[in-house]
Amino acid sequence: MPKRTDTRARMLATAGDLLHRQGYTATGLNQILEESRAPKGSLYFHFPGGKEELMSLALERASESLTEMIERVLAAAPSPEHALDAITAYFAGQLESSQFTKGCPLATVALEQAATSDALHRVCSATYGRWQAAIAARLERDGHARERAESLAGFLLATIEGALLLCRAHRSTEPLLRASAELRRTLKGTP
Amino acid sequence: MPKRTDTRARMLATAGDLLHRQGYTATGLNQILEESRAPKGSLYFHFPGGKEELMSLALERASESLTEMIERVLAAAPSPEHALDAITAYFAGQLESSQFTKGCPLATVALEQAATSDALHRVCSATYGRWQAAIAARLERDGHARERAESLAGFLLATIEGALLLCRAHRSTEPLLRASAELRRTLKGTP
Numbered sequence: 001m002p003k004r005t006d007t008r009a010r011m012l013a014t015a016g017d018l019l020h021r022q023g024y025t026a027t028g029l030n031q032i033l034e035e036s037r038a039p040k041g042s043l044y045f046h047f048p049g050g051k052e053e054l055m056s057l058a059l060e061r062a063s064e065s066l067t068e069m070i071e072r073v074l075a076a077a078p079s080p081e082h083a084l085d086a087i088t089a090y091f092a093g094q095l096e097s098s099q100f101t102k103g104c105p106l107a108t109v110a111l112e113q114a115a116t117s118d119a120l121h122r123v124c125s126a127t128y129g130r131w132q133a134a135i136a137a138r139l140e141r142d143g144h145a146r147e148r149a150e151s152l153a154g155f156l157l158a159t160i161e162g163a164l165l166l167c168r169a170h171r172s173t174e175p176l177l178r179a180s181a182e183l184r185r186t187l188k189g190t191p
Numbered sequence: 192m193p194k195r196t197d198t199r200a201r202m203l204a205t206a207g208d209l210l211h212r213q214g215y216t217a218t219g220l221n222q223i224l225e226e227s228r229a230p231k232g233s234l235y236f237h238f239p240g241g242k243e244e245l246m247s248l249a250l251e252r253a254s255e256s257l258t259e260m261i262e263r264v265l266a267a268a269p270s271p272e273h274a275l276d277a278i279t280a281y282f283a284g285q286l287e288s289s290q291f292t293k294g295c296p297l298a299t300v301a302l303e304q305a306a307t308s309d310a311l312h313r314v315c316s317a318t319y320g321r322w323q324a325a326i327a328a329r330l331e332r333d334g335h336a337r338e339r340a341e342s343l344a345g346f347l348l349a350t351i352e353g354a355l356l357l358c359r360a361h362r363s364t365e366p367l368l369r370a371s372a373e374l375r376r377t378l379k380g381t382p
Contacts (some may be wrong), residue, residue, distance in 0.1 A: 023303050025216035100298055101306040110360040113301040115292040124360040127248050135263025154357075154366055155350065155373035166345075169301040169315040182346035182377075189380060 008046045010036040014061030015054055016041035021101045026149055056119040063127045070131055074138040081184050088180040091164060092173040100171045103164035121133050132157050196211055199237045207253030212292045214299035215246060247310040253296050254318045261322055265329040274374050279371040282354040282355060291362045294355035300376040323348050350374055
C-alpha cells in the first residue's frame with residue numbers, strides 16, 4: 001500500500017514544518033491536509049488520536065533528523081568548540097534563510113503545549129534530554145568528569161536555546177553568534 | 192470617566208496574563224472580553240487597531256512590572272551574583288506556583304509572532320533590550336569594561352531565557368537552578 005504510506009509520511013512532514021515555523025496553536029488540521037494534499041478523511045484513518053497524535057509524531061520525526069545531525073557533529077568534530085561552531089553556523093543559516101521563522105523546531109511547541117499536553121511534553125522533554133546527553137558524552141570524552149559534563153551540557157543547551165529565542169525576537173543572528181563566542185570561552189576555561 | 196478606564200485596564204491586565212500563560216495564538220478576543228467582564232463593543236472602542244494593538248500594549252504593560260523588578264534587583268543587590276540568585280528564585284517560584292505555565296512573559300509571544308508581526312517584534316525586542324542593558328549596566332558598575340559587560344549581559348540573558356524554556360519543557364525547575372549555578376561560576380571567573 002505505497003499510497004497510504006505516502007500520504008501519512010507527507011502529512012507528518014508537512015505538520016513538522018508548520019510546527020517549526022508557526023507552533024502548535026496556529027497549525028490547523030485543514031492547513032496540514034491541504035499542504036500535504038491529503039484527502040479529508042485521512043486524518044483519523046492515519047492518526048486515530050487526532051491532532052495531538054499527529055503533532056506528537058510529527059514533532060518527534062522532525063526533531064529526529066536534527067538530533068542525528070547534532071550527535072554526528074558532536075561525535076566527529078575535532079573538539080567541542082568545533083562542534084559548537086558547526087551547530088551555531090547551522091542555526092544561524094536556518095534563521096537567516098527562513099527570515100527568522102525557524103529557530104529550534106521544538107521551542108514554540110514546548111512553550112505552547114508542554115505544561116498542558118502530556119504527549120507533547122514527553123516528546124519535547126525526551127528530545128532536549130537526548131541533545132543534552134549527546135553534549136555531555138562529548139564533554140566527558142574530552143576529559144570532563146561525568147557530573148561536570150552533565151552540568152555544562154545543560155548550560156550549553158540552555159544558552160543556545162535562549163540565544164535562538166532572542167534571535168527570533170530581535171530578527172538578528174547576533175545573540176546566537178555572541179552567546180556562542182561566550183560559550184567558547186567557557187569551554188576553554190573549564191578543563 | 193472612571194468606568195471606561197477601568198474596562199481598558201482590566202482588558203490589558205487579562206490579556207497580559209493570558210499571553211503569559213498561553214501565548215498569542217491561543218488567546219482569543221472573546222476570552223479576553225469574558226475574563227475581563229468587558230462589554231462586546233469595547234474592543235474597537237478602546238483598541239482601534241484590534242487584536243494586535245491590544246496584545247502589543249498588554250505585553251508591554253505586563254513586561255513593564257517585570258522590567259522594573261529586574262532593574263531594581265540589579266541596582267540594589269550587593270553583587271551581580273546576588274541579583275542572579277534573586278531573579279532565579281523569582282522565576283523558579285513562578286514556574287512552580289503556575290504548574291509550569293508561566294516562564295518568561297515574552298517568550299511564547301516572541302516565538303509565535305516576532306517574525307511576522309512588526310508591533311509584537313518591537314515590544315519583544317525593546318523589552319529584551321532593556322533587560323540586557325540593565326544587566327550590562329550592573330556588570331559595568333562592578334568593574335567590567337563596557338564591551339565585555341554588554342557581551343556577558345547578552346550571554347546571561349540568553350542562558351536564563353533558554354533555561355526557563357527547558358524548565359517548561361521538562362516541567363522542572365532543575366534546568367534553571369543548574370544554569371544559574373553555572374552562570375555564577377562564569378561571573379566569578381571573569382572579573
